[in-house]
Amino acid sequence: MLSQKKQRILDELSYEELFDAILCLEREQYVNAPIDVRRAIYQAWMDRDDIVGFLDYEVLNNIEYKLGIENKHWETSKDRLFVDMDGTLAEFKPCRTIETLYEKGYFSKLAPLENVVAAVQTHVEEQNFDVYILSAYLADSPYALQEKEEWLEEHLPEIDTKHWIFCPCGEDKSLYIPGGVSKRDYLLDDYTHNLLRWEKAGGKGIKLMNGINGKKGIWQGARVYAEREPETLAVDIKKTMNQDKLKLQRDGQGLRR
Structure with missing residues (x-):
């Protein structure tokens, strides 16, 4: 006292x-x-x-x-990067009917976006920040969640299962983050709706341009491109996060003057 x-x-x-x-x-x-x-x-x-x-x-x-x-x-002194799966780590596979999404093997057989997977692996190895998986799944599907886990075990075994976060489709991803979302939390996602919700919760969004999205021009924030080489893509992600951190520092110093 x-x-x-x-x-x-x-x-x-x-x-x-x-x-x-x-x-x-x-x-x-x-x-x-x-x-x-x-x-x-x-x-x-x-x-x-x-x-x-x-x-x-x-x-x-x-x-x-x-x-x-x-x-x-x-829980950590590092920034956190949360990475979406469908359309971000795995290729989006168009289907004629919604029933296709419920077929056994649909999610486990999705082809990886190799450049994105390799870029994420680089950040896991370099430990510049903590990397998490944050993916929505069909809660009423008997296969979706298990197959997503199998996919990660095959293509991204470097990420500890404790850093896997899954939420039911349609729900706000930010509500499933341990400790809540802060300004040091970044979401790499291909879907603008998820990114807007994330930023509303206090985090920062980075949109992955995968070749089939971004045509409506709604997202005006940071973006990176899946077609870039893994090394370049990894640098782009890190640069985006660092630039945002520097902006926060400058804003804080401006308020103190």
């Missing part, structure tokens, strides 16, 4: 002063402050009801590493 004098001083700090304290950019004395002071600063900052509170997510990593305060909102 803080003394009444320290607590009174803390209560009188503005949101911006608390923000600076958290970032340790201008008030380096906070770095060496006792743990109770640092925790109190953090709690006061999180409790402050302010219009720029959306910056909370941006500075969580700074809090964890620079102030030594355990942050319960994050």
Whole structure:
């Protein structure tokens, strides 16, 4: 517990002063402050009801590493990339009737989009960020979920099964993310509807252009192209994520001035 004098001083700090304290950019004395002071600063900052509170997510990593305060909102210090399957990792196969989707073997036999699969494998190996599978499945199909799992075991065994997330078709993918979606969560998907929902939840969308989508021009955000060589595609994905991170940092610095 803080003394009444320290607590009174803390209560009188503005949101911006608390923000600076958290970032340790201008008030380096906070770095060496006792743990109770640092925790109190953090709690006061999180409790402050302010219009720029959306910056909370941006500075969580700074809090964890620079102030030594355990942050319960994050399971990882890395950005997370969630990757769709149908039309993104696997080729979209047109079918004449919806009954075709319920046939045994439909999902397990989908051809992989080799360049995309290889690009994702590169990021799993380099561990630049945590890679997850996020795919919708036909909940009333006796084969769909099992066949999607078999497909991943064959084509992307590098991704741990703990990083597989499946949700029923038609549902909002963002609702199935452990801990919720944050500004450090990216979705690589070929379907604009999924991307718009994702961004509404607070994440960032990256549209995969697979040669048959993107004709309506609705999506105005980041995009990458499936026909590019794996190395180039992997760089494009990483560059998109890094550019967005730099933009967030610049926006945060602008608000602090």
